[in-house]
Amino acid sequence: MSLVRVHNFSVSLDGFGTGEGQRLDAPFGHAGSRLMEWAFETRTFRQMGIHAETEGSFGVDEAFASQWGPGIGAEIMGRNKFGPQRGPWEDEEWKGWWGDNPVFHTPVVVLTHHPRPTLEMEGGTTFHFVDADPLSALKQAQALAGDLDVRIGGGVSTVRQFLEADLIDHMHIALVPIVLGRGERLWDGLEGLEERFEIEATPSPFGVLHLVFTRRTAR
Numbered sequence: 001m002s003l004v005r006v007h008n009f010s011v012s013l014d015g016f017g018t019g020e021g022q023r024l025d026a027p028f029g030h031a032g033s034r035l036m037e038w039a040f041e042t043r044t045f046r047q048m049g050i051h052a053e054t055e056g057s058f059g060v061d062e063a064f065a066s067q068w069g070p071g072i073g074a075e076i077m078g079r080n081k082f083g084p085q086r087g088p089w090e091d092e093e094w095k096g097w098w099g100d101n102p103v104f105h106t107p108v109v110v111l112t113h114h115p116r117p118t119l120e121m122e123g124g125t126t127f128h129f130v131d132a133d134p135l136s137a138l139k140q141a142q143a144l145a146g147d148l149d150v151r152i153g154g155g156v157s158t159v160r161q162f163l164e165a166d167l168i169d170h171m172h173i174a175l176v177p178i179v180l181g182r183g184e185r186l187w188d189g190l191e192g193l194e195e196r197f198e199i200e201a202t203p204s205p206f207g208v209l210h211l212v213f214t215r216r217t218a219r
Helices: 043-047 060-068 134-145 156-164
Strands: 004-012 016-018 072-078 107-111 126-130 149-154 170-176 197-203 209-215
Touching: 004 060, 004 156, 016 156, 043 060, 060 170, 060 197, 060 209, 072 134, 072 156, 107 134, 126 134, 134 149, 134 156, 149 156
Parallel strands: 004 149, 004 170, 072 107, 072 149, 107 126
Antiparallel strands: 004 016, 170 209, 197 209
16 A cells, blocks of 8 residues: 655754745745755755755765655645645636746645646646545545555645644654744644654754654554
8 A cells, every 4th residue: 555655844843844924935934944954955955956056965864855756656735835825816827836847746736725727737747726634635646646655745734634634654854953933833733643653863964853753553
């Protein structure tokens, strides 16, 4: 059976996965780029065209970052990862933060209370906009993924909803040594989560602690 995975999801020391005040020029709100700076330095992210001035690092951070893509057949993301708009779509010309050739190269299920027509992009990325609960969305993503795994891409509320529904098999959290103070917290309402997973911790020389959660028993 295919797995449901989370990769490279960054959280501050005080538990925030994004800052307050998301807008077009600030996808992570007041956090800016601080949650993801560890990843921007890796070879995987440089190959995506993110901060691509150099080839990038090959160390511990790259070892985790590089697991993002292999074996993934579809992604599920929330509306706010796709873009900064809220409520009914004011502009269906918005095609995401990633340009004409997004980094996913798979089908992507976007969770929204305001569905819109399927959006086909270059490189094999197709965005499907659905109003669905986590289990229904997962079934749709699994049908699109075939025998491959499904990645839960974020944002914070989307990852939390899938954890609440006990649908995640493997999760990589990058604990970043910053304090945001405000924004959207990942762990709220998830008391006792550690009982469901084996947890391994690997420190990075740059101060990030990589936490890997692996489901104790099969779903």
